[in-house]
Amino acid sequence: MAGIDTGDTAWMIVATALVMLMTPGLAFFYGGLVRRKNVLSVMMQCFMLLGVMSIQWVLFGYSLAFGPDQGGVIGDFSWAALAGVGQEPNADYAATIPHQLFMLFQMMFAVLTPALIVGAFAERMKFSAFLIFSVLWATVVYDPMAHWVWGVGGWLRELGALDFAGGTVVHINAGMAALAAALVIGKRKGHPDISPPHNLPFAILGAALLWFGWFGFNAGSALGANGLSVSAFLATQLGAAAAAVAWAVVEWIKGRRPTALGTISGAVAGLVAITPAAGFVTPLGALGIGALAGLVCYLSVVVVKGKLGYDDSLDAFGVHGVGGMLGALLTGLWATATVNPGGADGLFHGNAALLLWQFVALLVCAAYSFVLSYGLLKLVDRTLGLRVSEDKENIGLDLTQHSESAYTLVG
Amino acid sequence: MAGIDTGDTAWMIVATALVMLMTPGLAFFYGGLVRRKNVLSVMMQCFMLLGVMSIQWVLFGYSLAFGPDQGGVIGDFSWAALAGVGQEPNADYAATIPHQLFMLFQMMFAVLTPALIVGAFAERMKFSAFLIFSVLWATVVYDPMAHWVWGVGGWLRELGALDFAGGTVVHINAGMAALAAALVIGKRKGHPDISPPHNLPFAILGAALLWFGWFGFNAGSALGANGLSVSAFLATQLGAAAAAVAWAVVEWIKGRRPTALGTISGAVAGLVAITPAAGFVTPLGALGIGALAGLVCYLSVVVVKGKLGYDDSLDAFGVHGVGGMLGALLTGLWATATVNPGGADGLFHGNAALLLWQFVALLVCAAYSFVLSYGLLKLVDRTLGLRVSEDKENIGLDLTQHSESAYTLVG
Amino acid sequence: MAGIDTGDTAWMIVATALVMLMTPGLAFFYGGLVRRKNVLSVMMQCFMLLGVMSIQWVLFGYSLAFGPDQGGVIGDFSWAALAGVGQEPNADYAATIPHQLFMLFQMMFAVLTPALIVGAFAERMKFSAFLIFSVLWATVVYDPMAHWVWGVGGWLRELGALDFAGGTVVHINAGMAALAAALVIGKRKGHPDISPPHNLPFAILGAALLWFGWFGFNAGSALGANGLSVSAFLATQLGAAAAAVAWAVVEWIKGRRPTALGTISGAVAGLVAITPAAGFVTPLGALGIGALAGLVCYLSVVVVKGKLGYDDSLDAFGVHGVGGMLGALLTGLWATATVNPGGADGLFHGNAALLLWQFVALLVCAAYSFVLSYGLLKLVDRTLGLRVSEDKENIGLDLTQHSESAYTLVG
Amino acid sequence: MKYIIAIIQPDRLDEVMAALEEEDINLITVSDVMGRGRQKGVAEVYRSYVDRNRLLRKLKVEIAVNDEFLWPAVDAITRGARTGHIGDGKIFVFDLEECLRIRTGESGCGAIG
Amino acid sequence: MKYIIAIIQPDRLDEVMAALEEEDINLITVSDVMGRGRQKGVAEVYRSYVDRNRLLRKLKVEIAVNDEFLWPAVDAITRGARTGHIGDGKIFVFDLEECLRIRTGESGCGAIG
């Protein structure tokens, strides 16, 4: 087929599969951290999104996000049901791989992003409310924002803000929605005296799969197998490594022990923060971003959250929201066109303007996401009710929402 | 090397690794569903096949299945021990990748297929009987059928039936053998009052690895990194997604809750049903096949099985057999040459003949598999005995067949 | 970019990600085998190495190992902080992929190797001591040895010994360090009456991820997507398969049952032994190496270890040390230039000299590793203390070193 | 009032519960235990380590009954749990001084059922 | 001396412990059990198999007390565990003949606390 490069295609098929694996990875990361009576509910929510969002994306989501531009704010419906999205490349997005492959790669992002929010309302949301909210949110919040940042003609894409692999659309976006969700749905019964993670090895498994999958996420965002994707891969590894170490070190310095949960939380924070920067920074820049991500997310989760007192059960805001915003800003500092001529120089390389654009993009997206998510959640709450009854929360969502227990106790 | 394309080779190496991962994936999918005392036995059976079948395949299995044709029904022994199967491509099978790579890709199918049958006789078969049966079955049932459908000169390949990635050879075949096994070996003690799955998160992990690996299975069956493999990837994702949602929705409609086990069972059913169709149908066709697969396999497992009363412990027949047959027939409806010029049009695209060929292929293969599997199982039963003693079944296969316990209880 | 092949690059990006996944794989393999109170400590050690070693490698490790040669024994610091290691290929190491990608691929080896040693001192080493030791060991033992064997100008590389994917640098090296560690730190309290593996399915999961990742390790060592990498992939699969079967069969013959732990231990032993040979042997050679690896490692772990009485908790020496040495020697027997013109013929193909060189390389590396590791461990022991107090060992490392419990018990 | 602790084979629970139901005894508490009795376990093997497996999985069933239900309960447990093989288990009977229903505060015989 | 066994809802443990502390009762032993009482469980569904879920997760709390602490302990447990819903659980009281502290060898009333 004209223009298709088998090497680029090979890598992007794999990258797509890797990003797909992140959603089950997240299911285990989150699932290990909740109480035993809610583990299936969290995993089920992640898995269900793998189903529902894939369908939404094919039917109209992709068209809204990447279809022909309407005034810089949204795509139209001309690519609905993948009309015209075929095996030929679409040079506007990726000239050397089938258009469907680009669409698939983006599909996995669209699946993962709402799944990230689950961490905020885990252990207390009705399954039905979760489903409705997620589909609405994907359509009203995610798809437009994806268009702004990535769609041809999207206004943020034109603006000059940098976001290599989706720090804004994925992490800031999900993080702000998570904050809204934690506020709207309220604290879990017993908070903050909630029993500890019921299965930390599961959370470690989840973190490992996330790290592994993130290579697809970030290095895949180069949309080919080339120097840039390798550079993004390197930045990803270093961001995660530095942040994991940083979080553990801070715990140690603060007189506690370095914990496994801290280390994997740090790794995820680093992966989040490096996401917008991955294709624009040097290895040392990546180490810097990672180290700061570990430190700042530690503070946001351990120090600040405790003081503010909302119940973001699994720190979806504290890690993805805060880490995402930090990454967006630090991209404005450390970006350099020597790594990626398609990028721009940041403050440390003599260009203060970039930082400004990063800040603007961050602010607009964060505000948009927070306000709309808040509204949608209130809407669902008023109509369907967001939260299970206290009784059901006590018994656990696995039994009451899904008629299942994760483990047998006797026999 | 003449004719080798690095991009195609890169993708097919990875696809092979992905299909390899499906067998451990299956080990967790099945292992999570059995009782605590039998989890290792199921995982051990899967792992042992990874060893034994790889050796069988290299020594003579590949030659029987893909070697020079003998009257359309089987290959001869000229490729035994991989004689002549080297680093050069074999243009008959795949012109742009090393012949050994094609052989390896097929090896992983040959490992996985007998592992699927494990689900039918789980929790009660002797390990020795399992081993003997599996090797015999691979040689007498799998290898010939692989030759018919995929081997150069194989009679079904000539017939014109479509099977993109192995719906017949892998799923219908394993499914019918599973039915035979459930009938020959009989019900588990206590059936149907068997305790629930001992570790559903393991089953979810297994389903996730299966889904992930299935991209290698289906998109790899294009044997290169090209538009067709991307199209198959897309169909795979949509088949799984639609079926997962469909199963959960049916549960909901029937007045129960949507369950995690239902959702992942649906996903697997969708993956099974899309397998023969993956390279021949449009995205909407894939959604249709997936949705029907979720519905039909739900009925077969939840409604029909209960009535017929055989004990297919983990629904190897109900999901792989029924899903495989459904997929073969639906391929005859939804296939279209616009997606794949090497394919054919189905009934919905004006060609009723295809459906007929699909039906014939299905019938012959299902019958062949059922009859021979039944015979082999009876043979092993008469000689070695298939089933452990009641006492051993009570204690559990982990302890009695493998002298191990999966988990420590105290300390 | 001049000279970059997208297919080779695609495969090597994926291979790098696969090798990265081996460290979490090892975390589960080891984690499942320890007692419940120590599972996090083992996983934490593996994860922490993923952080710390990545940083060490980028800052100076890669330069020491692969940088401009100093007298055949070590690289200098000119590539420190990746100076000059960019997106262009470095033809000395890999002409068709970005230099950074080669560096990343090697990084994952540098992460994994110290993690292998963890198996020897599991359940009793202080976390701080572990950290210091690992960083010192990587710098003083691993980096130089990597230079000898792989670095341009390295003396062992010049000598003519064969080591396809790191049998010497990774496995013999880690194995000897493990032996030193088991001797220096002493037995666990209660040894040999230690409770059994607390979660064998985790160990099986780990083994599956190791096997999967090993395709990246071995087939990736061809540094491209070509016939050689496929041949290495095939040898890897067969080595693992034959060894898994061999171990189980030996157990069976010795009057015990074939165990799941034995089967996966065999698989790992086979993967270790095939590592140096993967790119140099025929499929039948790989089967031979695998079968011998299963047998010999079984003897070393089950028979010899019991007699010698040191406490190599998880058999890091018994599997990686012994398996690595065996593989090095067997490469000297089975290697053939027909598989890889860049290799050499072994004894079975008429060239006795190779066996000699293999033996020399093995001896030098094993001795160097053992002596220096022993010295480093004694050093850390004298200064910081290697071992936790008896009280802490009783309570478990999870609580005392990391203030965490892996699982909740009630609720 | 009496309190019965029965140690049974893990796979006999369904039979025991069924037998108890026949006697109209429905309230029980069950937990996982490991027991060493006369039954010799299968040796467990983990690489070099052979565990003679002195402890086997059992279930512990606890039932509080009014005095007149004691023997029916004991008989029902025996009926349900007996296979005739070593390892079938034991039944221990204690005197129960007091019993309260948390929900209502009721106490004594009325609170048991 | 008395020995109390209380079966409570899994999520009431914190409340029970807090209530006990108010009475200066700090030493307890807790374990996971499954119980069948009057409470009807949610049916569990696994594909074709519906488990009427006769056994529900509960916690078992065990406390040895000197006689004068018996009623305060029972009251505290009741206070902490009561929700008024079916399934709140039961309290069983036994006579405790002897109690020893392993560390010191002390026995009797002095060893309880």
Place this chain on the structure above:
Amino acid sequence: MKYIIAIIQPDRLDEVMAALEEEDINLITVSDVMGRGRQKGVAEVYRSYVDRNRLLRKLKVEIAVNDEFLWPAVDAITRGARTGHIGDGKIFVFDLEECLRIRTGESGCGAIG
């Protein structure tokens, strides 16, 4: 007949079982419990949440013995479980009214061993 419940440190089980064997007491039942005693646990830390860890892992050992074996059993447990550190645990002794062997139907003293 007496019934002994001992709460011990999880890692002392082997020693306790060995000590019991010396007294010819071989039949026991063991289970996992969490205990709060005088021992202060290590605080557990999970991100922002610090669990003061009021409950520590312990093992519960249950032994039914004939009267003459009571003190040998208690002594053996003490010997095996004592480390001299806080947290060593407690031994509780109950009167056992009746004991039955399910397999044979035997009851009383003969059924204990």
